[in-house]
Each structure stands twice: as C-alpha cells, then as structure tokens.
Amino acid sequence: MSSDPHSYIGFEEYSDHIPASIPAAVQQATSRFVGGRTARVAELPQWEQLRQIGSDIRLHTIQHMDVYLTRFEEKVQAAGGIVHWASTAEDARQIVLQIAKDHDVKLAVKSKSMATEEIDLNHALENAGIEALETDLGEYIIQLAGTGPSHIIVPAVHLKKEEIAALFSEKLGINAPPDPIELTRIARETLRGKFLSAEMGISGANFLIAETGTIVMVTNEGNGRMCTTMPDLHVAVVGIDKVIPDWESLTIFLKLLARSATGQKLSTYTQFITGPRHTDGEFGPKEFHIVLLDNGRSNILKDPIGREVLKCIRCGACANVCPVYKNVGGFAYGWFISGPIGAIFAPQMLGTQAARELPYASTLCGACAEVCPVKIPIPTILRHLRRRVAQGDEFAEPVMPVAFSAIAGLAALALAQNWMYRFGTRLLPFFMRIFNRDGWIPSAPYPLSRWTKARPLPAFTAGFRKWWKMRSVAGKDSHQ
Numbered sequence: 269m270s271s272d273p274h275s276y277i278g279f280e281e282y283s284d285h286i287p288a289s290i291p292a293a294v295q296q297a298t299s300r301f302v303g304g305r306t307a308r309v310a311e312l313p314q315w316e317q318l319r320q321i322g323s324d325i326r327l328h329t330i331q332h333m334d335v336y337l338t339r340f341e342e343k344v345q346a347a348g349g350i351v352h353w354a355s356t357a358e359d360a361r362q363i364v365l366q367i368a369k370d371h372d373v374k375l376a377v378k379s380k381s382m383a384t385e386e387i388d389l390n391h392a393l394e395n396a397g398i399e400a401l402e403t404d405l406g407e408y409i410i411q412l413a414g415t416g417p418s419h420i421i422v423p424a425v426h427l428k429k430e431e432i433a434a435l436f437s438e439k440l441g442i443n444a445p446p447d448p449i450e451l452t453r454i455a456r457e458t459l460r461g462k463f464l465s466a467e468m469g470i471s472g473a474n475f476l477i478a479e480t481g482t483i484v485m486v487t488n489e490g491n492g493r494m495c496t497t498m499p500d501l502h503v504a505v506v507g508i509d510k511v512i513p514d515w516e517s518l519t520i521f522l523k524l525l526a527r528s529a530t531g532q533k534l535s536t537y538t539q540f541i542t543g544p545r546h547t548d549g550e551f552g553p554k555e556f557h558i559v560l561l562d563n564g565r566s567n568i569l570k571d572p573i574g575r576e577v578l579k580c581i582r583c584g585a586c587a588n589v590c591p592v593y594k595n596v597g598g599f600a601y602g603w604f605i606s607g608p609i610g611a612i613f614a615p616q617m618l619g620t621q622a623a624r625e626l627p628y629a630s631t632l633c634g635a636c637a638e639v640c641p642v643k644i645p646i647p648t649i650l651r652h653l654r655r656r657v658a659q660g661d662e663f664a665e666p667v668m669p670v671a672f673s674a675i676a677g678l679a680a681l682a683l684a685q686n687w688m689y690r691f692g693t694r695l696l697p698f699f700m701r702i703f704n705r706d707g708w709i710p711s712a713p714y715p716l717s718r719w720t721k722a723r724p725l726p727a728f729t730a731g732f733r734k735w736w737k738m739r740s741v742a743g744k745d746s747h748q
C-alpha cells in the first residue's frame with residue numbers, strides 16, 4: 269500500500285498488496301458488530317423515530333452550517349479556546365505544525381482521529397522532526413504496521429491476534445504472545461510514559477456543540493482523556509460537518525452512535541471539552557486549539573443529492589453489513605475511509621474522476637441505507653455518482669479507457685442482436701480457452717487483468733443458453 273493513507277491509491281495498487289487473511293478477520297469482526305447492533309436496536313421500540321430525528325437534525329445543520337459554525341467559534345473563544353479555519357489539508361497541517369513549533373513540541377500523543385488521517389498529519393509532524401504517537405490501540409497497531417486504517421472505528425480489524433503478536437515482537441523487540449489481554453497490556457505499558465512526557469495532545473471529535481462551544485469525544489479506551497488532559501497543549505482537528513446545534517441534539521446522536529457502531533448502549537467514555545482549564549486547580553490543558561477543517565466539504569454542500577454524505581456520524585455500520593466490504597476489506601477502497609461511506613465520500617472530496625471506481629464498488633443491495641442511523645440514502649448517492657463519473661462533473665471530464673469504451677460498445681451491440689449474442693457467447697469461451705486452468709482464469713489479458721490481479725475469474729462456458737433452457741423446463745416441471 270501507499271505509505272500515504274489519506275490519498276486515493278486505487279484498486280490496482282491495492283491488489284498487489286492484498287493480505288490473504290483480510291476477509292476472514294473482517295467477516296468475524298463485522299458479524300460480531302452486526303449481532304450487537306441488532307440486539308441493542310431491538311431494545312428500543314422508538315429506534316426508527318430516533319433515526320428520523322437524527323437525520324432531520326443533521327440535514328438541518330449541514331444546510332445551516334455557516335450559522336452553527338459561527339456560533340461554535342464564538343463560544344469556544346468565550347471559553348478561552350483558539351479557533352483556526354483550514355480550507356485545505358495543507359492549511360490544516362501548517363496550522364498544527366506552527367502551533368507545535370511555537371510550543372517547542374518534540375512529542376505529540378494522539379487519540380483516534382479520522383480528520384488527522386485525512387490530512388496525513390503524522391507524516392507532516394514526522395517530517396518536521398516531531399514524534400507523533402498513536403495511542404488508540406488499533407491506531408497504534410496500524411502505525412507499527414505502517415498502513416492506514418481498514419475500518420472507520422476498528423482500524424486494525426483486518427489483523428488477527430497472531431499477526432498483531434508477530435508485529436509487536438518484530439517492532440518492539442519482545443516476545444509477544446497472541447493473547448489480546450497481554451497485547452493490550454504491552455501497548456499500555458509502552459504508551460504510559462509517553463503520555464507523561466508529551467508536550468502536545470492531538471485529538472479529533474465526534475461532535476461539536478454550537479450552543480456552548482463544546483467538543484464531544486466518544487471512545488472505548490481511556491487514551492482520549494489522557495491525550496486531551498495530560499499535556500499542557502491540546503489541539504483538536506475536526507471536520508466542519510461535525511457541528512450539531514445543541515446538547516438536546518447530542519442526546520439523540522449518543523443513542524444512535526454506540527448502538528450502530530459497536531452494539532453498545534453507550535460507549536465507555538463520553539468526554540466533553542469546553543476550552544482550556546481556567547484555573548491551576550482544574551484538570552486539563554493550559555491551551556486549547558481547534559482546527560476546523562473544510563477540505564472540500566463546502567464543495568460537497570453544493571450537490572443537493574451528494575451532500576447528504578455530510579450527515580454521517582462515522583459509526584461504520586454501513587461497512588459492517590456491506591457484502592463488498594466484507595469480502596475485500598477496507599484497503600480495497602484505496603482511501604482512509606472505506607466501506608459504503610468511503611465509496612460516496614471519496615469521489616465527492618477528491619473528484620469523481622480521481623476515485624471513479626468507488627461508486628461501482630457496490631451491489632446496490634441497500635443494506636447500508638437500512639442500517640444507517642442518520643438515514644443517508646447511500647445507494648441513491650452511489651447511482652448519482654456513477655452518473656457523474658460517466659458524464660463528468662465540475663472537477664473533470666469523464667475518463668474511460670478506450671478498451672472499456674470499445675468493450676461496452678460491443679456488449680451493447682451483442683445484447684441488442686440475438687444472433688450476435690449467440691455468436692459472441694460461443695466465440696468468447698473458445699478464445700479464453702488458452703487462459704483456462706481447471707475451470708478458472710488466474711491471469712487474463714487487459715482489461716480483465718485488472719480483475720485477475722486480485723482474484724481468479726470463473727472460466728467462461730458456452731453452455732449458458734442450454735443451461736437456461738434446462739432450468740426453465742425444470743422450473744415448469746416443478747410447478748406442475
């Protein structure tokens with residue numbers, strides 16, 4: 269994989285690095301989450317009403333983002349915090365680097381933050397000679413592995429405990445056993461001293477409450493609290509889409525988020541931060557900065573269909589039920605956010621031509637929309653984005669390889685003419701015979717090689733029409 273997890277790398281580059289164990293590990297974890305979610309949702313008879321209210325609040329907020337962000341900024345400043353606005357990922361990186369430089373930071377401890385993945389902050393800090401240490405267990409593991417996250421809420425979901433133990437042994441120079449409790453203990457011991465010596469804590473946030481200028485962090489590990497309270501300096505990097513109007517709205521999202529994400533009633537820690545500490549007797553950092561990241565979100569707002577993506581509360585439920593995600597894992601999406609939400613977010617943020625494969629990475633089965641706690645119509649947006657890919661948009665003209673256009677044209681012709689279809693279905697198996705290995709095609713010529721680089725194709729057979737006829741007859745027989 270690319271060492272730069274925020275950029276879109278595309279399927280071909282990914283397929284050269286596909287680890288064999290991904291689907292098994294992912295299917296195991298996602299099935300557990302789906303089971304937990306189903307049980308927790310069944311306990312709440314008003315679940316559908318909550319989803320609707322959550323959806324309405326998010327839509328209202330993104331449509332009036334300017335009002336709520338201005339209110340949020342005023343309240344943060346009134347509480348003694350410093351607000352920075354970042355139009356681009358580069359702006360955000362420079363802002364954080366400048367703050368670090370002003371405070372002579374050598375070590376920064378980080379809690380889990382998709383916004384800092386988005387701006388690839390760790391590399392920027394490292395290049396400036398600042399150690400940036402991930403302290404969420406999953407993030408710590410993938411930092412050791414040198415990859416990006418493969419799931420929104422469980423970044424190392426693709427790794428089995430044996431693989432994590434081998435990674436710890438190799439990177440930490442110890443003999444780590446494949447025992448989750450022991451591995452957690454090792455990580456905790458390694459990280460504990462770092463919390464005490466770090467000059468800066470970096471976090472994201474799940475929500476920004478405009479009413480009081482409060483940031484809300486929802487976590488299951490204590491590391492978020494340590495990062496945001498132990499160093500004297502706390503910098504939060506947060507997408508502008510995270511703003512919500514008030515505390516009453518928050519009660520709705522807290523009910524929706526943990527149930528959808530991990531199948532919990534409530535996450536273990538829900539932390540509220542309003543500015544820095546005000547007196548020396550208080551707990552918390554002396555200085556609090558928040559970087560409000562746009563990075564293309566304002567552009568997304570212009571598209572009345574696509575902008576619903578900004579309602580997302582990053583629960584990961586859509587990935588957990590997605591048959592595509594469960595079979596290919598998160599890296600196949602080539603971006604730091606994977607699954608159905610990544611498939612509708614990346615093309616809008618990076619440009620539909622840059623991430624043109626992603627709207628097609630779906631069967632359009634609709635399972636994602638059924639579980640989404642804020643009712644994002646993911647299949648509708650996918651179809652809308654496919655149209656934008658094919659017809660071009662404000663970012664770029666449509667790009668379709670000549671070979672694809674030629675094949676699509678031939679297929680359209682063949683499907684319209686019965687004789688041509690019959691001829692083609694006889695010719696193709698004959699031609700592909702040379703690639704057939706025991707009923708499978710492990711390596712096909714371009715453009716089918718884009719598929720066979722990752723997995724073999726079943727061999728083409730000439731018997732489809734015959735099979736279809738027999739099937740129809742058998743069907744009739746069975747109904748008689």
Ligand code: SF4
Nearest residue numbers: 580581583584586640
């Ligand atoms: S799109 Fe919906 S289900 Fe998917 S991560 Fe966002 S809120 Fe969760």
